[in-house]
Amino acid sequence: MKRDAGIIPQELLDKAVAAQQQLGQLPSDQRAEFIKKNSKIWRDFKNCLSEMSYGKCWYSESPEPQSHLDVDHFRPKLEARRSEKVYDKPGYEWLAFSWDNFRLSAQLSNRPVRNEETDETEGKGSWFPLADGSPSACWENRCVDDEQPMLLDPINAADVRLIEVHADGRMGPSKYCHGLNKLRVRESVVRLGLDLPRLKEARLRVMRDVKMLSDMLGRMLDTSSNDESYANKAEIEAAIAAIQVRTHPREPYAAAARSQLRMMGLGDLCVMPEEA
Known part of the structure; x- marks a missing residue:
């Protein structure tokens, strides 16, 4: 997920800075109420955050027309739930x-909901566990850079590399994921609702579509190699373009499309960053 401050109007940024400065001058027992009363400030960032992700949830890649989106605070603003107790x-x-702490989130990723398949309660809410032994930032010691969050952060490229779509449409560890990071992936899948049944099925639809197009391209290439009279380059290029477009960051569940291509040995058809 690539963030772009240039999309945000300066007036909105200034308003957020002013609110934060005012908050800093309040006694501790008045801060929570001030934050609640000024929730419109972070909600006003929603359209800008949506533009950065082509209208998709930053956690699940769900498109906005299919999912109401919230402005989530990655590090919870009022309370941080470290464990069940x-x-x-x-x-x-x-x-x-x-705004560095804002993430655009589908409500099913941001708000607690029951997974019908596993009967687990999923949804981030105020959940923000830290790895054992991690420093814990507070108002007096804001050492967030030293913390070791258990939840993966969609704006952290190193975190994004740890997770991928598997053949069954579920999210799981990638080949780059080892040790503690496997627990982080598991925690993130559950707490962000990344394997809710309808979300999993949406990924599988994209993967089936990509496989169908790839199989069609393969048949074209076989025909072209076995029949010198077959030279319809335009059809082959159109098939390649149809596959590639599904891997573009603007497409819903593009990660599923890219995973399907890699599983088929066709990862070179994924849209490259410079092309996107």
Whole structure:
């Protein structure tokens, strides 16, 4: 996920900075109420965040027309739930109006919901566990760069490389994922609702579509190699373009399309960053 501050109007950025400065001058017992009363500030960022991701959830790649989107605070603003029994209150109040902490999220990733297949409660909410032994930032010691979050961050390229779509449409560890990171992937899949049944099926539809197009391209190439009279380059190029477009960042579930191509040994057909 590539963030672009240039998309955000300066007036909106200034308003967020002013709110944060005002928050910093309040006594601790008044901060939470101030944050709640000024929620419109981060909600106003929604359209800009949506433009950065082509209208898709930053966690699940679900398109906005199919999913109401929230502006999620990656580090929860009012309380941080570390485990089933441990809560840090307050949470990351100093990041309440920081757009660096905003992630555009489908409501099923951001709000608690029951997975009908596993009966687990999924959805991020205020959940933000840290690895054992990790420092924990607070108002007096804002050491967020030293923390080791268990949730993967969609704006962190190193985190994105740890997770991929598997053949059954579920999200799981990639070949680059080892050790503690496998637990982080598991935690993220559950807490962000990345394997909810309808989401999994949406990925599988994209993967079936890509496989069908790839098989069609293969038949064209076989015909071309076995029959010198077959030279319809335009059809072959059109088939390649139809496959590639599904891997473009603007497409819903593009990660599923890219995974399907890699599984078929056709990863070179994925749109490259410079092409996107």
